[in-house]
Amino acid sequence: MLTxxxxxxxxxxxxxxxxxxxxxxxxxxxxxxxxxxAFAMAGGYVTVxxxxxxGVPFVACLPVAFLAAAAxxxxxxxxxxxRLYDRPHLDHVLFSIGIVFMAVAAVDYTMxxxxxxxxxxxxxxxxxxxxGVGIGxxxxxxxxxxxxLVVALQLVVSRTRFGSRLRAAVDDRRVARGLGIPVDxxxxxxxxxxxxxxxxxxxxxxxxxxxxxxxxxxFMIYFLIVVTVGGTRxxxxxxxxxxxxxxxxxxxxxYVPASGAFVIYTLMIAILLVRPQGLFARPx
Amino acid sequence: MDADADxxxxxxxxxxxxxxxxxxxxxxxxxxxxxxxxVAWAALPRQAPIGNEIAILALFxxxxxxxxxxxxxxxxxxxxxxxxxxxxxxxxxxxxxGDPLLGLAVATSVATLLGFAxxxxxxxxxxxxxxxxxxxxxxxxxxxANKAAAFTGGADGLQGVxxxxxxxxxxxxxxxxxxxxxxxAVLFALFVVARRIVNSPFGASxxxxxxxxxxxxxxxxxxxxxxxxxxxxxxxYAGAAGALLAQTTQFVSLDALAFDRSADVLxxxxxxxxxxxxxxxxxxxxxxxxxxxxxxxTPQYWHFWLGLVLVVLVLxxxxxLHERIARLLRRxxxxxAMHDADAARADRA
Amino acid sequence: MAAALETxxxxxxxxxxxATDRVSLALAPGARHALIGPNGAGKTTLVNLLxxxxxxxxxxxxxxxxxxxxxxxxxxxxxxLGRTFQINQLFGAxxPLETLGLAVAERAGRGxxxxxxxxxxxEAVNEIVELAARFRLTDVLEARTSTLPYGxxxxxxxxxxxxxxPRVLLLDEPAAGVPEHERDELLxxxxxxxxxxxxxxxxxxxxxxxxxxxxxxxxxxxAVYAEGTPxxxxxxPRVRAAYLGDGDGNG
Numbered sequence: 001m002l003t004x005x006x007x008x009x010x011x012x013x014x015x016x017x018x019x020x021x022x023x024x025x026x027x028x029x030x031x032x033x034x035x036x037x038a039f040a041m042a043g044g045y046v047t048v049x050x051x052x053x054x055g056v057p058f059v060a061c062l063p064v065a066f067l068a069a070a071a072x073x074x075x076x077x078x079x080x081x082x083r084l085y086d087r088p089h090l091d092h093v094l095f096s097i098g099i100v101f102m103a104v105a106a107v108d109y110t111m112x113x114x115x116x117x118x119x120x121x122x123x124x125x126x127x128x129x130x131x132g133v134g135i136g137x138x139x140x141x142x143x144x145x146x147x148x149l150v151v152a153l154q155l156v157v158s159r160t161r162f163g164s165r166l167r168a169a170v171d172d173r174r175v176a177r178g179l180g181i182p183v184d185x186x187x188x189x190x191x192x193x194x195x196x197x198x199x200x201x202x203x204x205x206x207x208x209x210x211x212x213x214x215x216x217x218x219f220m221i222y223f224l225i226v227v228t229v230g231g232t233r234x235x236x237x238x239x240x241x242x243x244x245x246x247x248x249x250x251x252x253x254x255y256v257p258a259s260g261a262f263v264i265y266t267l268m269i270a271i272l273l274v275r276p277q278g279l280f281a282r283p284x
Numbered sequence: 285m286d287a288d289a290d291x292x293x294x295x296x297x298x299x300x301x302x303x304x305x306x307x308x309x310x311x312x313x314x315x316x317x318x319x320x321x322x323v324a325w326a327a328l329p330r331q332a333p334i335g336n337e338i339a340i341l342a343l344f345x346x347x348x349x350x351x352x353x354x355x356x357x358x359x360x361x362x363x364x365x366x367x368x369x370x371x372x373x374x375x376x377x378x379x380x381x382g383d384p385l386l387g388l389a390v391a392t393s394v395a396t397l398l399g400f401a402x403x404x405x406x407x408x409x410x411x412x413x414x415x416x417x418x419x420x421x422x423x424x425x426x427x428x429a430n431k432a433a434a435f436t437g438g439a440d441g442l443q444g445v446x447x448x449x450x451x452x453x454x455x456x457x458x459x460x461x462x463x464x465x466x467x468x469a470v471l472f473a474l475f476v477v478a479r480r481i482v483n484s485p486f487g488a489s490x491x492x493x494x495x496x497x498x499x500x501x502x503x504x505x506x507x508x509x510x511x512x513x514x515x516x517x518x519x520x521y522a523g524a525a526g527a528l529l530a531q532t533t534q535f536v537s538l539d540a541l542a543f544d545r546s547a548d549v550l551x552x553x554x555x556x557x558x559x560x561x562x563x564x565x566x567x568x569x570x571x572x573x574x575x576x577x578x579x580x581x582t583p584q585y586w587h588f589w590l591g592l593v594l595v596v597l598v599l600x601x602x603x604x605l606h607e608r609i610a611r612l613l614r615r616x617x618x619x620x621a622m623h624d625a626d627a628a629r630a631d632r633a
Numbered sequence: 634m635a636a637a638l639e640t641x642x643x644x645x646x647x648x649x650x651x652a653t654d655r656v657s658l659a660l661a662p663g664a665r666h667a668l669i670g671p672n673g674a675g676k677t678t679l680v681n682l683l684x685x686x687x688x689x690x691x692x693x694x695x696x697x698x699x700x701x702x703x704x705x706x707x708x709x710x711x712x713x714l715g716r717t718f719q720i721n722q723l724f725g726a727x728x729p730l731e732t733l734g735l736a737v738a739e740r741a742g743r744g745x746x747x748x749x750x751x752x753x754x755x756e757a758v759n760e761i762v763e764l765a766a767r768f769r770l771t772d773v774l775e776a777r778t779s780t781l782p783y784g785x786x787x788x789x790x791x792x793x794x795x796x797x798x799p800r801v802l803l804l805d806e807p808a809a810g811v812p813e814h815e816r817d818e819l820l821x822x823x824x825x826x827x828x829x830x831x832x833x834x835x836x837x838x839x840x841x842x843x844x845x846x847x848x849x850x851x852x853x854x855x856a857v858y859a860e861g862t863p864x865x866x867x868x869x870p871r872v873r874a875a876y877l878g879d880g881d882g883n884g
Contacts, residue, residue: 089358089412094551095594098591101590102592105591225416261427272413300730300761303775304751305752484747488738489735489738502706503710504711505739
C-alpha cells in the first residue's frame with residue numbers, strides 16, 4: 001500500500017514538472033498548446049542521444065535536456081506562437097496539433113519508432129528498504145528533484161520580482177502592460193522555462209513513462225487534465241491536481257487493472273462537470 | 285396614395301420572401317457537384333474503394349460541421365460517435381443480422397443515444413473545458429473498446445463481420461462499386477436533410493447562438509435545448525459514417541475511436557471551411573487525395589505534411605480564403621433572387 | 634390592475650459591493666418610465682437582474698403578477714419581457730432580415746422547426762416587413778449588420794427586442810453613441826412605440842428623459858433615491874443637488 005502511495009506521489013510529481021509549463025502558458029497567454037508534450041519528448045530524446053552516443057552520464061544530461069527544450073521553446077515562441085496569441089482557441093488547437101504531427105513524424109524519421117531505453121546509473125537503480133517498505137531509488141530521486149523544483153518555482157513566483165510581474169501579467173495583461181511590465185519578455189521567458197521543464201520531465205520520465213515518437217500524443221491528455229483540473233492561476237493548483245492524478249492512476253492500475261486509464265478519464269469528466277473552471281480556479 | 289403604399293408593401297414582401305428563398309434554393313454549382321459525384325462513381329470503377337472512403341469521411345466531416353460550423357462547439361473527440369456507430373454496426377452484423385440498412389439504422393440510433401447522453405457535458409464551461417470533455421469521452425470509449433476485447437476484438441479488431449448484399453442483390457465485394465454507391469447514396473440523403481436543417485429557423489437560431497449567445501437568449505432562443513439537439517443530430521451523422529465504414533470494409537478496429545481520427549476530421553473541416561456544409565465534403569476530398577499522393581512519396585510520414593499544412597494554414601489565416609469563396613457564392617445567389625423578384629414585380633405592374 | 638413589471642426588494646451583492654439595494658419598482662401596463670442615475674448607480678445591473686442575466690441575491694421579480702425570479706433569460710423573453718443592450722449585441726454576420734426573421738420565428742414558437750425553410754411563412758414575412766417599416770430598416774434589410782451605420786444598428790437592436798411582441802420593453806440607453814444626425818430617427822421610433830407596451834427607459838440625456846417619461850425613478854448607489862412624475866423630480870431639491878446638478882443633464 002505504501003509502495004503504491006510512494007509510486008503515485010513520484011508519478012504525480014513527475015506529471016507536475018511536465019505539465020506546469022502548460023498551465024502557466026495557458027493562464028498567461030491564454031494559449032492552448034497541445035504541442036507541449038513535444039518539448040518533453042525533445043528533452044527525452046536529447047538525453048537518450050547524449051547517453052548512448054556520447055556516453056554522458058545520466059545526471060549530467062538533465063540540465064542539458066532542460067536547456068535544449070527551453071531553447072527550442074524560446075525560438076518557437078518568438079517566431080511562431082507569438083503571432084497567434086489573439087486568435088480564437090480553435091486556431092491554437094489546430095496550430096499545436098500541426099506542430100505535434102510534425103514533431104512526431106520528424107522524430108520517427110530520424111530516430112525510429114521503437115521505445116528508447118534509458119540506462120539508469122547503478123546508484124539510481126534498485127530499491128532500498130526503510131522500515132520494511134521497499135522504496136525504489138529512482139522514484140525517491142524523482143520525488144527529491146521534483147520536490148525541489150516545486151519549492152523553487154513557488155519561491156520564484158511568490159518572492160521574486162519576476163514572479164510578481166508574472167502574476168500581474170496573468171491577472172490582467174493590459175493593466176500589467178500599462179504599468180510598464182515588459183509583458184512580451186515575460187511571455188518569452190515563461191514559455192522557455194515551461195518548455196525547459198517539460199524537457200526535463202521528459203528526460204526524467206523516460207524510464208517510467210517510456211519514450212517513443214508517440215509520446216506527445218499519448219500523454220497530452222494527462223497534461224491537459226492537470227491543467228484543467230488544477231487551474232491556471234498558480235503553482236499549487238496544478239501540483240495538487242498532478243498528485244491526485246498520479247495517485248489515482250497508479251492506484252487504479254493496481255487495484256482495478258482491467259479498467260486501465262478508464263478511472264482517470266471518468267474522474268476528469270466528473271470533476272469538470274461539477275466545476276468547469278477546474279478545482280482551483282478563482283470563480284470568475 | 286394608399287394603393288401606392290400597399291403596392292410598396294407588396295413589393296417588399298416579395299423581396300423578403302425572395303431573399304429567404306434564395307438562401308435555400310439549390311444553386312447550379314451544387315447540382316453540378318453532386319452530378320459529378322455520381323458520374324465519378326459511374327466512370328471511375330477502379331477508384332471505387334477510395335471513393336467509398338472519401339464519401340465516408342465526407343459524411344463524418346459534415347457531422348462535425350453541424351456542431352463546429354453551425355453551433356461553435358469545438359470538439360476533439362468527435363470520433364467517439366464515429367467509433368460507436370462503427371462498433372454498433374459491426375456487432376449488429378456479427379450477432380444479429382447482416383442486413384446493411386437495418387444495421388445502419390441501429391448503429392445510428394446507438395450513436396444518437398450516446399450523443400444525447402454526452403450532450404450535457406458540452407453545455408458547460410469554456411472552450412478548453414469542452415475540448416477536454418469531448419476528448420475525455422472519446423478516450424473513455426477507446427479504453428472501453430480496448431478492455432472489452434472479448435466483445436470488440438480489442439487491438440486486433442472486430443472479426444467476423446459479414447454484411448449481406450444490399451437489397452438482396454448488391455454484395456459489397458472487393459471491387460467496392462456497390463460499397464461506393466451505398467456510401468454515396470447515404471451521404472447524399474443525409475446531406476439533403478442537413479441542408480434543410482441548416483436553412484430552417486432552427487439552423488438560423490444555431491448560428492445566432494454561435495455568434496452571440498447572450499443576444500440569442502435575449503431573443504427567446506432556448507440555447508441549451510438547441511445545442512443538445514444539434515449535438516445529438518451531429519452524433520447521429522457521425523455514427524452513420526462509422527457504420528458505413530464498418531459495413532463496407534467488414535471490419536472495425538480501435539482506430540475508429542482514436543484521437544487521430546478526431547484530429548483528422550477537424551483538419552478536413554478546417555481546410556474546406558466550417559459553416560457552409562460543403563466545407564467538410566471538399567475538405568474530405570482534398571485530404572484523402574493528398575493523403576494518397578503523399579503516402580506515395582513518403583509512406584509513413586504523411587502526418588508530417590499534414591502538420592505542416594495545418595501550421596501554414598493557421599499562420600496565414602484560414603478565414604481569408606474561405607470568406608472570399610463564400611462571398612462569391614452567396615452574392616451570386618442573392619443577386620439572382622433579387623433580379624427574379626424585381627422582374628416579377630415589373631410583370632405585375 | 635397588476636403591474637406589468639414589478640420588483641420586490643431586489644438585491645444584488647458582489648462580494649462586499651452592493652450593486653442593487655432593496656429596489657422595489659413597479660411599471661404599470663403601457664407605462665413610460667425612465668430610470669436615471671449617475672454612472673455606476675447600478676442601472677444596467679438592475680436591467681440584468683430584471684432580465685435574468687444575473688441572479689439576485691435577494692428579492693423577487695414579477696412579470697404581469699407572476700414570479701419569474703427563477704426563470705432563465707429566454708423564458709422571460711417568451712413571457713413578454715424584451716430588452717436592448719447598452720452596447721449593441723447583434724449578430725454581426727447576419728443581415729437585419731435574418732435577425733428579425735429569427736426573432737419573429739422564436740416568438741411564433743417556430744424557432745425549433747428544423748424542417749421548414751426559413752421564410753416560407755407568409756405571416757412571418759409580413760411581420761418582418763412591418764417591423765422594418767416601423768424601425769426604418771427597409772432599405773438595409775439585406776446588408777450585413779456589421780456594415781451598418783451605428784444609428785441603424787441601434788434601431789435594429791430595438792427592432793429585435795420589439796419583434797418578440799413584449800409587454801414590457803427595457804431600453805438600455807438606446808441613444809448612446811448614436812451620432813447627432815441619426816438620433817432624431819431613433820428617438821422618433823422610441824416615441825412611436827405602441828401604448829400597450831410598458832417601456833422602461835434608461836437614459837443619461839435629460840432632454841430625452843423629460844420628453845419621453847411619464848414617471849421617473851432615480852437610482853443612486855444601487856437604491857431608489859426618488860421617484861415621481863417628471864415635474865416632481867425636476868423640482869426635488871435632493872435630486873437636483875445629487876444628480877441634476879447644473880441641470881444640463883450630464884450624468
